[in-house]
Structure formats: C-alpha cells, structure tokens
Amino acid sequence: MTFWNNPINFISTWLTGVLTGWRLPAALSTILLYVVGITVLIIFAMTLDIGLVWIERKVVARFQDRLGPNRIGPFGLIQPVADIIKMVIKEDITPDGADKIIYNIAPVLAATSVIVLWAILPLASTIYGVDLNVGLLYIVAAGALGTLAIIMAGWSSNNKYALLGAFRMVSNMISYEIPMVIILLVPTILANTMSVRGITQAQTGMWFAILSPLALLIFLISAIAELGRSPFDLNEAESEIVAGFHIEYTGMKFGWFYAGELLHAFTFGGFMAILFFGGYGGFFGLEKLAFFSWLNIPFVQALVFIAKAMFGYWVIMWIKYSVPRIRIDHMLAFNWKFLVPLSLVVLVNTAVLNKVLIFLPSWLYVLGMFGSNLVIGFVTVEILRAYGRKQRKAEQKPGPQTQTQEQAL
Amino acid sequence: MTAEQIIFLLTGALVLGSAIMVVTVRNLLHAALWLVASLFGVAVLYAILQANFLAVVQVVVYIGAIAILFIFAVMLTRRELMEKGRQTRPNWWIPALLGLLLLTGLVLLILNIPGINRTAAALPVGLDTVQALGTALVSPDAYVLPFEVASVLMLAALVGAVYVATVDKK
Numbered sequence: 001m002t003f004w005n006n007p008i009n010f011i012s013t014w015l016t017g018v019l020t021g022w023r024l025p026a027a028l029s030t031i032l033l034y035v036v037g038i039t040v041l042i043i044f045a046m047t048l049d050i051g052l053v054w055i056e057r058k059v060v061a062r063f064q065d066r067l068g069p070n071r072i073g074p075f076g077l078i079q080p081v082a083d084i085i086k087m088v089i090k091e092d093i094t095p096d097g098a099d100k101i102i103y104n105i106a107p108v109l110a111a112t113s114v115i116v117l118w119a120i121l122p123l124a125s126t127i128y129g130v131d132l133n134v135g136l137l138y139i140v141a142a143g144a145l146g147t148l149a150i151i152m153a154g155w156s157s158n159n160k161y162a163l164l165g166a167f168r169m170v171s172n173m174i175s176y177e178i179p180m181v182i183i184l185l186v187p188t189i190l191a192n193t194m195s196v197r198g199i200t201q202a203q204t205g206m207w208f209a210i211l212s213p214l215a216l217l218i219f220l221i222s223a224i225a226e227l228g229r230s231p232f233d234l235n236e237a238e239s240e241i242v243a244g245f246h247i248e249y250t251g252m253k254f255g256w257f258y259a260g261e262l263l264h265a266f267t268f269g270g271f272m273a274i275l276f277f278g279g280y281g282g283f284f285g286l287e288k289l290a291f292f293s294w295l296n297i298p299f300v301q302a303l304v305f306i307a308k309a310m311f312g313y314w315v316i317m318w319i320k321y322s323v324p325r326i327r328i329d330h331m332l333a334f335n336w337k338f339l340v341p342l343s344l345v346v347l348v349n350t351a352v353l354n355k356v357l358i359f360l361p362s363w364l365y366v367l368g369m370f371g372s373n374l375v376i377g378f379v380t381v382e383i384l385r386a387y388g389r390k391q392r393k394a395e396q397k398p399g400p401q402t403q404t405q406e407q408a409l
Numbered sequence: 410m411t412a413e414q415i416i417f418l419l420t421g422a423l424v425l426g427s428a429i430m431v432v433t434v435r436n437l438l439h440a441a442l443w444l445v446a447s448l449f450g451v452a453v454l455y456a457i458l459q460a461n462f463l464a465v466v467q468v469v470v471y472i473g474a475i476a477i478l479f480i481f482a483v484m485l486t487r488r489e490l491m492e493k494g495r496q497t498r499p500n501w502w503i504p505a506l507l508g509l510l511l512l513t514g515l516v517l518l519i520l521n522i523p524g525i526n527r528t529a530a531a532l533p534v535g536l537d538t539v540q541a542l543g544t545a546l547v548s549p550d551a552y553v554l555p556f557e558v559a560s561v562l563m564l565a566a567l568v569g570a571v572y573v574a575t576v577d578k579k
Contacts (some may be wrong), residue, residue, distance in 0.1 A: 101437075
C-alpha cells in the first residue's frame, strides 16, 4: 500500500502510528483521526467554494457579454478574497423584531446542509468520506435540512418579504423533491445499490447517462429546483420580493447563504457526474487502455471527477443565466402535471426493461435502454405538442376564457 | 465507558430534553423546532444501532415532511404565535401518575427480556442491511402482506385527500 494508490489510508495509518507513539489510547486516536479527516474535508470544500465564486462570476460575465472581475490579480483571481474581506468587515445587523437565536442558527444550518453532502461524495476510488449503503436517500435528507434552514431564516427575520420567499422556496422544494426521489431510483435499479460509490463502480461498462438520458434530464431539472436557481428562483425574485429569505442578513451571515448556494450547485453537478457520468472512474473509456492507465491514480481520478462536476455546474449556470423566471403556478403545474408522471413512466420502464433485457448481449441491452428512452421522449413531446395546439385553438376562439387570460397578462 | 455509550447518553439527553422543551416553551414555532431537534436525536439513535435506512428515513419523513408541515400549519393558521394561557390543568397529577406507572411497567418489562444484558453481536461483514430489508418487504414468508395492506391504505388516504380537496364544480 503506497501513498499514490491509497493516500487516505496511508496517511491514517501513519497518523495512527504517530498518535499511539504518543501513548494515546487507540479509541481516542481513532476519534482524533475522524475529527482531523472531517476538518480537512470541510476545509477542502470551502476552499473550492472560494474558487467557485470566481468561476461563477466569470462564467456569468461571459454569458452576458462582459469581462467579469479582472482588476485584482491575474484574471481577477484574487477577487473572491477581496469579497470575503469585505463580507467579514461589514456591519453585522440583527433586526429588532427578529427571533435572535433562530435568526443566527439559520445561515449555519444552510451551509451545513450542503457540507454534509460531501461526506458521501467519492472524489476517487480510495478518497471518500464514508460509503453509506443509503447514499441516495442521504442526499434527500440533507435537502430536508436545507428546507428547514430556509424556513427558519424566512420566519425569524420578521420581514414579510423574507417570509414570502421562504413560503415559495418550501413549496418549491417539497414538490420537486418527489420527481427527484423517483428518478434517484433509476440509478438504484441500474446499479443494484443505493451506495454512491457502488453506483460509480457500476458504470465502468456504460454510463447511466446513455442508459437513461431522460432520467438525467429530470434529475437536472429537479436539482435546479432544489437549488432554488433560475428559472426556479422565486424564493429570491428580486423584482417582486427584493431578496427573499435572506433579505435581512448582512455581512458573513449572508455570506454563508451565498457560499452554501454556490457549493450546493457544484455538489449537485458532482452528483450528476456520479449518478450519470461515471463519477471519478471512466473518461470516455480511455482509462481501460494501457497507455492511459495513469487515469486510475486516485489524484488523477479526483481531477477527472472535479472536471465532470464542473461540467454539471456549468450546465446549471448556463440554464440559470439563459432562462427567465417562471410564475409559481406554472412551476407547480410543470412539476405535478409533467415531471411526476414522466418520472414515474421512466422508472417503470427502467425497472421492467432492466429485468427483460438483462439476458441479451450487452450491446442490445444498451440499445434497448437508450431506444426506450428515445420513444418515451418522442411520445412526451408529441403529447405536449397536441396539448399546445389545443390550447392555441381555444385561445383563438373569442370567449370569456381569452379575455381573462389577457387580463391576467 | 465506551465512546458509543457517551454518544448514546448525550443523544438520549438531547431527545428527552428537547421533548420536554416541546411541551413547555410558549412560542409555538420554537416548540416545532424543538420537536425537530428531538426527532433528529432519534435519527442519531438509529444510526448508532447501525440502522442506516431507518436513520435516513427518519430525517426525510419526520424532519423533511412532517415537521415542516407542522411549521407551515402553525405559521399560516395562527396570528399570535405566543401561547398565553395556563400550561397545566388543575388535575395534572393524574396523568403524571399514570405516566410514571407506565414508565415503571415498561422498565420492568424490558429488564425481564431474556438476554437484555448481552452485547449485540456485530453485524457480519458485507451484509447489506438495505437489501435484506427490501427482500423482507416483498418475500411471502416475511412482510409482504402488511406491506401491501399499508400501501393500499396509503392509496385510499391519497384518493380521500384529493376528494376532500376538490372544489365542487356545480
């Protein structure tokens, strides 16, 4: 066992040796090791977060045909540091009517609900926090904590806009959790496990993005809704409710919400990479060739994983800065009348075909899975088109319905 | 005392302490949040027992759905979140006595379970508890009947909720 093949184990063995050398009891040194490991993981995630601020601002600038931060440091690289200094030295305000304890716990809980996700994120085959056998449900549970943090922030601020933002966010998160949970079952069926690491290993043959592209699409949509990013950013719709649930927060307390949101987006990019693009393993099949065997070194795997996660993050940003916000009734109708039935169909299709096609040669299996997804997608688009045609016809007829719709606009 | 026992005692104190806070604080929203803390403590207890699935489902269902619905209902239906009336009834000692009796009975019952002092054997390496649970839920010699009955009940509740919520078109 060398450092390059299994770095975490190597370091932990070495540290255990050092600690027991200091005559510490074995149990205590284990606990110390856990504490050190958790701290290092959090520091890694938060350092990455600082970089994400720069990436987000630069990418937004490109989408909006601007340059973005470019004054401090080369390419504006030191800008996030300046941002952090600004946030830390800003005045820290707790509003008069606020519920002080809840108001101050909420930003911490919001950031925590994201950081706990990193416990199950496998960066490489030997670099991961914990291999939970209920990993996918753990993602949903962490989302529940995030919802709670937003309710606490919105209610304790004693501000009607904050409360409205919190209400919208919660109705958003609770409804989009349903397609998310249903669609998380698709990788579970394909990999025969709920462990995130197991799902990554099950994709050495074929990425689940090819076996079930519709599941990938639904996961992406519900992940964006879970993040509360545009087009689902009704929680902080600045043209209607100023800033939503974090309206009263200043300085670093706001910073925690902001940092949490960015890291959350990146983390969901990471989960997209793990669930559908093979995670750390697999770089277009190159890693199986002898010449590219260095792709299987854990540190290179971590780089591959971060690159894939960045791709997911970039797609989320791309959608955020291209699509306008949608109205809340449209958003809920889209979820309940479109995403939930579609995800149920995809789930049943995957479950049945997975058992039927498993006896066929693998290329037929892949083709059948992919083809069935294409058929479902085609039928869905046709149903939507027929529905849209019917709606347009109804609108052309002069009647009370047309008038009310114009008035609503 | 092992580390596990310390964690168990701390979690038990968290569960019981926040459960007491739920019924004693006057601010209804604080009560709901204390309830969340108590339920989270129960999830930690499940995790100590290596029941990963139960622990995570406890958080998803009780904190993610039920507690948040509680908070919503409290926030949307009450104008005044402070409870101003008396917190005890004149004959509070009767339920207290009954509760004490129940506690004594339960403790005696649990102490009389054969092998209560034995330490549980460690789970065999490589046993996937989630898989075992899933198989048990659908195998005919385990829980398939209760599972199916429960799902029919849920469906009935769902249909009932839709029926009750439907606005009469007439």
